[in-house]
Amino acid sequence: MKFAPGRTAIVTGAGVGIGKAIARRLTDEGVRLVLADIDGDLVEKVAADLPITPLVFVGDLSVRENATRLIATCRDGYGRVDILVNNAGGGVIRPTLSHTEETLRATIDRNLWTTIYCSLEALPLMKAAGYGRIINMGADSVRNGLDWHAIYNAAKGGVHGLTTGWAREFASDGITVNAIAPSATRTEAYDAFETAAATDPAMRATLDAVLAVIPAGRAGTVEEIAALTAYLASDESGFTTGQVLSINGGSTML
Numbered sequence: 472m473k474f475a476p477g478r479t480a481i482v483t484g485a486g487v488g489i490g491k492a493i494a495r496r497l498t499d500e501g502v503r504l505v506l507a508d509i510d511g512d513l514v515e516k517v518a519a520d521l522p523i524t525p526l527v528f529v530g531d532l533s534v535r536e537n538a539t540r541l542i543a544t545c546r547d548g549y550g551r552v553d554i555l556v557n558n559a560g561g562g563v564i565r566p567t568l569s570h571t572e573e574t575l576r577a578t579i580d581r582n583l584w585t586t587i588y589c590s591l592e593a594l595p596l597m598k599a600a601g602y603g604r605i606i607n608m609g610a611d612s613v614r615n616g617l618d619w620h621a622i623y624n625a626a627k628g629g630v631h632g633l634t635t636g637w638a639r640e641f642a643s644d645g646i647t648v649n650a651i652a653p654s655a656t657r658t659e660a661y662d663a664f665e666t667a668a669a670t671d672p673a674m675r676a677t678l679d680a681v682l683a684v685i686p687a688g689r690a691g692t693v694e695e696i697a698a699l700t701a702y703l704a705s706d707e708s709g710f711t712t713g714q715v716l717s718i719n720g721g722s723t724m725l
């Protein structure tokens with residue numbers, strides 16, 4: 472991918488899985504990074520394992536002042552904010568009527584408020600620079616209504632809605648806004664679930680149900696998500712905006 476020299480990116484939720492793979496890929500592309508996560512131990516370890524040391528920010532990004540400090544870390548550290556990957560998230564996946572007040576709010580906070588606050592802080596800088604790339608991590612379950620995903624889908628559907636709205640609003644400022652909608656992805660959590668499923672028929676049945684809606688018959692890899700992220704983050708993707716791009720082995724089409 473082509474990136475102008477000195478490009479910078481903020482990757483939220485970089486402590487595990489998809490975010491960690493995006494951090495690796497963008498580092499390989501020569502992008503200067505700020506990695507952010509609510510879990511300091513995880514994100515510090517990811518940072519330490521990269522060949523080029525990134526800046527690190529630890530904090531809950533569903534709190535506005537933390538989002539403000541994150542964007543300032545990139546601006547003050549590198550002098551610019553070119554790329555924002557709103558990857559922090561994660562679902563509390565359970566039957567709708569089993570949700571508690573706490574799990575309802577956690578699901579919306581982690582996925583939607585993190586995206587809103589980080590973008591609100593980054594957009595003025597991108598607008599002033601006349602350049603920006605925002606990549607939001609959505610979810611393919613919004614399209615197929617996967618079992619038990621309704622509350623999570625409410626949050627990710629909101630993320631998809633922000634994507635189209637901001638893409639239109641900031642198109643003439645040189646800013647693109649796109650979302651990636653993964654289906655099941657082979658993260659550390661997926662691997663742990665699969666291992667446990669080997670001796671638990673109910674968990675195996677859950678996994679089989681997830682895979683049954685994927686024609687490719689497998690979960691995606693974090694590297695596959697990171698590759699599309701790198702394209703959307705690159706200088707070459709300037710005419711792609713307002714899209715929700717599924718990576719789903721054919722689970723939904725069009």
Ligand SMILES: NC(=O)c1ccc[n+]([C@@H]2O[C@H](COP(=O)([O-])OP(=O)(O)OC[C@H]3O[C@@H](n4cnc5c(N)ncnc54)[C@H](O)[C@@H]3O)[C@@H](O)[C@H]2O)c1
Pocket residue numbers: 483484485486487488489490507508509510513530531532533558559560561562580581582585608609610611652653654655656657658660
């Ligand atoms: N793994 C999948 O199968 C899958 C499928 C569809 C969408 N997604 C989305 O992709 C993204 C990455 O998923 P993943 O499975 O790699 O990791 P994950 O969903 O388990 O967690 C992502 C990271 O976000 C961090 N985080 C959560 N809330 C935060 C907050 N308030 N402030 C700062 N950091 C916070 C977590 O600590 C974690 O390191 C998430 O947005 C997830 O919803 C994942």
